[in-house]
Amino acid sequence: MVTVQTKPEAPSKTFIACSRCKTRKRRCDGNTPKCSNCAVQKDNGNLDLPNATDFTARPEDEEQPQSVSLGAFAVNIGDSESSSSLNFPPSKERLPIFPDFLLPGTFDRNLAAFKAQLKEATAQRTFYPLIPLHISRRLIDNSFADVMVEHPFISLACFMTLLEAQYATSTVGPAEDASRWALVNAVLALAIRFKTAVGSESDISPVTESFYQNSVMVVRQLILQDPNLVSVQALLAMAVFSRGLPDPQAFILLTTNASRHLEILSRCRFVGNFTSPVIYDGDQFEQVYEVSNRLSEEASLIMQRQMYEPTSTGIL
Template structure:
């Protein structure tokens, strides 16, 4: 043996239990180590031999962090799939080779986030709730023209038979009102959108084909829908949709005798003023004057009989809005009739 070399004890992978307890260096001998033989003690080793193994390299640490991040992304956000930020792909924890129209499945592909000696990601089940369609069937590009022509035919048949035109589907009218009500009431704030939506829902709940024993509600619903269609019609398309718009206005006109002959009410006054707003939009001056003057007359009569009953604050606000609109219409009528009066004086 070369004397320059320093004798080094062989490296022991595991010490026996007595040496561990005494904190002595163990040579790992079997069946007994040197220390246990010298002391005459029983030598035993732990059943599970845990080895330290090779140290973790930097690349493996990065892969481990990436896997932990991916696992967190897949199991977070209430079970929704989240795009992988490295390769802009969407990872699904449940592989599927078939794509369905009502569910979204993506093939699970191994990426650089995975390594051969790593644990597999947990099989987390991801579910999707079926979303409501953005557009109803009648507004889809492939069927819109067909449904439009069908509705035009029903309007023509109802007009020829002097019947009421059925209302458009409820979800369409709701969306139409929500998107146009501010424009309709920009000049004359006749009523609030919350009050009108309650009337709209009540009319659809009762009937979408007739007044259902409430002509005032039927009249104001049809008049405002006609105004909404008028405001939201694209420039140049007025002629193509004029029959539909005018049919809802005619629905309101058909109950005009009931509005005039029955006892005055706030709702009937609002209906007359809404019809007058539409008549003014289409430049029907005679109808505008007739509707506005009847609304003013009913407001005057209602003011006389409302002194004996209690009115809540919400109804008072609606009365004020109706009075303001009626006064503006009276001034407009005076301006329209003033030139005619001057001609008669000559």
């Protein structure tokens, strides 16, 4: 008998599937061509043993874990020389979704401290202090568009300029600019009232009223001084706020004086005699004029209704 010695078969190569094949629960073998994804990735399908993980075959009926390619979600982190796929602004530049001053406990302490300052100012009969600037900025950023949606008597850019100037000058008084002081306080009062949650009016109302009273304390000066665009805007802001008060007399008084000041400014604008450089903003002037007309019409309707109703006593 002749014994035929067969040549031992060479061990088959071990192949690794591309990410797409593994996702479809398939494995590459040496008999089938590479899939298109392997060809694109220039992967020859050979398993790199030093870097290989365990690819022990499992029964076909057993569920195999799916792997997802991270190529589509790659973000270079820690490599200063390579460009990142996603660029995030530095944490210091990002506006926090929930600021620190609104955190539970912190807000209550700040509110109690500010109310104590309001009581002290009331006892001394002085102007009420403004809230910290970073809170005012956040408040205006989140509410200005809603406050001005019905009566847009000033733009955000113009108001922020006045707000920053007021804080830079004084946070406890007009500092020789009653128009700016009244406008800043009236708009802040509108913003706080808009952002006050239902059920917390009694807690927040002292703060809202303090800003409105800051404007009221200079209203006589606004009415008697030479008119300028900021003084008209301040009167309109106070008028819009007073629409939410039970007594309509304040709204009528403020709207009427705003209209009178605007007529004087219109004549100055026609002859080119301006008392304030702000008046050169023609678009803003026309916007203020439209708002004043609408509020004047509303005040006229209120006065017509009052002809058939008992008169009230309060004004501001």
